[in-house]
Amino acid sequence: MVHATDADNSRLADASTASRYEVTRADLPLSCPMPDMKLWNAHPRVYLPIEKTGHAKCPYCGAEFKLID
DSSP: OOOOOGGGOTTSBOTTOOSEEEEOGGGOSOEESOTTBOOTTSOOOEEOOOTTTSEEEOTTTOOEEEEOO
């Protein structure tokens, strides 16, 4: 039996490939990697508080997130 992983899912983006991301309120709660990213080669998911400052940085990969309206 073959088990599919998200590595086989072409609809998902590779995780942690950019150093900066713009996100909207629709993306909240914000996590890195984001739900539309592949998890098989990523760090553990961490939730980032971005609501108050509009900026957040992932402690694992250093990706920076900016909240836009």
